[in-house]
Amino acid sequence: MFEATHCVDLSKWPQGTRLILRKERPHPGAQLQLHNTTSDGMRLTAFITDTPARVVPHQIQGLELRHRQHAHVEARIKDSGHLGLGNLPLDAFCHNQAWFEIALAAADLISWAKLLGFKDHPGIAKATPETFRYKVLHVAGKIVSTARQLYLKLDSSWTPSPAIEKGWPRIRTAFG
Structure with missing residues (x-):
């Protein structure tokens, strides 16, 4: 894992933008593509951040950890769309508000059921x-x-x- 900010032109990006690259072993069954696979079979991933230097402990590793944790948040948001938050089907705001609360409760109940009942599966x-x-x-x-x-x-x-x-x-x- 290394910072590649100096290797690319980021002049059109906001001031302080940084590019972090990471080599990782692809998970089993991953669809490898020529443009993001190195010669040794590792997958190359990149992310951009505007976090200044020396803000996160263990700078690059800490930024990468924070980036992966945020991906879990985005996955939960995407999953909520499949539990009723993908659309608000009713006309009145108060009715959609009730729909939203029920969908959030369903997401919480499924999360807790998976955590409590199926931790060994x-x-x-x-x-x-x-x-x-x-x-x-x-x-x-x-x-x-x-x-x-x-x-x-x-x-x-x-x-x-x-x-x-x-x-x-x-x-x-x-x-x-």
Whole structure:
């Protein structure tokens, strides 16, 4: 990772703009492209910042960490669009305000359910809202009461069933 501000013409950018480059090993299944892949198979990524020098601890590494953390925020915002924030379907402001609150509550409930119930199942814990809805929320099941205990019965042929049956008591306890 290094600063490449001096290697390119940034005169059309605001004063203090800096260019940071980073080489990284591509994740499995990544679609590599000729223009951003080095000769040793590493992927080259870049980002621009206007943060002055010596503001962030461990300057370049700290800037890169902050940049990656911001990407998580943007991913959550994008996911919220799939939970009802992609459009505001009603005419009146107060009705759209209620829609917005319900969509935010849905986003929070899904986030908490993934965190609490599926921390040991990364495929579900890191799933997008669409995938989580398909794998967990749209599964037909039956809540059975036996000896004053509640159990969740699911179709055993459904691949995520063991993960859901293991995560359900944790979610129920947390929200119960």
